[in-house]
Amino acid sequence: MDIPEKFRALRVQEQDGKYITQIEEMETSSLPEHDTIIKVYFSSLNYKDALSASGNKGVTKNFPHTPGIDAAGIVLKTNSDNFKVGDEVLVTGYDLGMNTPGGYGELISVPSQWATKLPAGMNMRESMIYGTAGLTAGLSIDKLIRAGVKPENGPVLVTGASGGVGSVAVAILSALGYETFASSGKKSAEDFLKKVGAKEIISRDSLLENANRPLLKEQWAGVVDTCGGEILASVLKSCKYSGSVTTCGLVSGMNLNTTVFPFILRDVNLLGIDSVELPLERKVTIWNKLAHDWSSEKLESLATYCTLEELPKYIDEILKGQIQGRVVVDLHS
Structure with missing residues (x-):
């Protein structure tokens, strides 16, 4: 699969002590030099993302920055034996969206050991409701x-x-x-x-x-x-x-x-409970349970969907404690 030269991302800029979110067109060459590049289809909004977007230096130290601690997408390039180009994968935790450009960009570059194959029985959209x-x-x-x-x-x-x-x-x-x-x-x-x-x-x-x-x-x-x-x-x-x-x-x-x-x-x-630095094998075990034994017919009831353009509104709402359930960010539509 071809890797585009440019991609869109929701970036947080620091301007005169204030933090401004805006969608920017980024050069793919600006991504970190990791071994796996993923085209992001869906991400989600977590409180930590809102902290990053509002300039919390305990989460993100340097700006400009692309938040998004979750991402689900398709592998465009990898040196890993665990994946091949075209595989559907998800990434949660580690440094994604903290100090590594995160899932609010249409492309991410991450170490392969941060990613796991999407479990059978779960699609990318469902994985980001979780x-x-x-x-x-x-x-x-x-x-x-x-x-x-x-x-x-x-x-x-x-x-x-x-x-x-x-x-x-x-x-x-x-x-x-x-x-x-x-x-x-x-x-x-x-x-x-x-x-x-x-x-x-x-x-x-x-x-x-x-x-x-x-x-x-x-x-x-x-x-x-x-x-x-x-x-x-x-x-x-x-x-x-x-x-x-x-x-x-x-x-x-x-x-x-x-x-x-x-x-x-x-x-x-x-x-x-820690879900950030958790060993990948433990994450895989839980993802498989979420896809099968623990699947809930109520899952869709938890979700609100938004685009990158709409995301700043929901970032503001989650900081004010006004969000119920989960906000899923659709980067593909």
């Missing part, structure tokens, strides 16, 4: 299952449930037969969360009621926490005996102020 958020949700659910959390053990809770990770987790858990409760600070998200599989919606205020106590009433066999901070501290206290809590986010804070009581009196497990 994206990093869906992979993170899958990793969380996998850890709960491996820790012994079964549907018959009792209800499970997802915090920050209207966001990308949370909404995918609700859809998968309900499809797997878990009695799934969803917590959200957005009253407007209730209908959406029930549509994707939540049995009941719990307000953030309810989760934090009596949160100063060292232990709370046992409720949850398992929890997928996307919030951190005081929310995480509270759900640890209300976990059932030998229950497990996964944690992957810090929207409610990066500090965890709690006691050891949930761990030494109720045998509770706190399980950390």
Whole structure:
């Protein structure tokens, strides 16, 4: 397949201390010199992308820059024995979209070890409904299952449930037969969360009621926490005996102020989730589960679609906490 000399990308420019997004025509020769070039068909919007687009130096150090930590597309060139030209692949995590030009460009150049073949039974568009958020949700659910959390053990809770990770987790858990409760600070998200599989919606205020106590009433066999901070501290206290809590986010804070009581009196497990530097073989395992055993008929209900031209609007909305579910970026239409 021919490699075009130019391609379009959503670029973030730093101008007088402000960060401006605009679509630019780029020279293919400007891409990093890695061993695999991919034509991007779909990407997705994650909170980390919005941070990059707004100049957060903890995510992206140098500008101008092309965000997009997710990409699904077709291999145009590779030196890898794992792929051939024309293969459909996806890339999530590592340095893509952080300091390496990301999936908001029609072409990316990456090390082959960042990419994995698209699993059978999943198309490129579906893979980006999941994206990093869906992979993170899958990793969380996998850890709960491996820790012994079964549907018959009792209800499970997802915090920050209207966001990308949370909404995918609700859809998968309900499809797997878990009695799934969803917590959200957005009253407007209730209908959406029930549509994707939540049995009941719990307000953030309810989760934090009596949160100063060292232990709370046992409720949850398992929890997928996307919030951190005081929310995480509270759900640890209300976990059932030998229950497990996964944690992957810090929207409610990066500090965890709690006691050891949930761990030494109720045998509770706190399980950390990382989807960025995860070994590729673990990613492949989860992607295959998402494509088959964990597939959900609710998947399409999670998705909103946009073009590169429309993307800045959604970047602004996700920074304001106004996005429900997943935003998929179509670079092909």
